[in-house]
Amino acid sequence: MGDHNHPSGDPTPSRADIDMTRTIVETARPMGIAVHDHIVIGRNGHASLKGLQLI
Numbered sequence: 001m002g003d004h005n006h007p008s009g010d011p012t013p014s015r016a017d018i019d020m021t022r023t024i025v026e027t028a029r030p031m032g033i034a035v036h037d038h039i040v041i042g043r044n045g046h047a048s049l050k051g052l053q054l055i
Contacts, residue, residue, distance in 0.1 A: 009043030009044050011046050012040070013052065017040060017049070018049065018055075021038045035055065036050065037049060
């Protein structure tokens with residue numbers, strides 16, 4: 001998928017991040033597009049939605 005940053009520096013995925021990612025995954029699936037991950041980058045590190053088992 002892609003990545004984005006959180007200006008606060010906290011890479012914890014927000015509810016909006018999770019909901020938007022799931023919507024993209026569900027929309028892309030019938031078209032044969034696989035979303036592999038969504039990475040959130042913050043000043044204090046990064047978070048992988050796949051790694052957190054959120055997608």
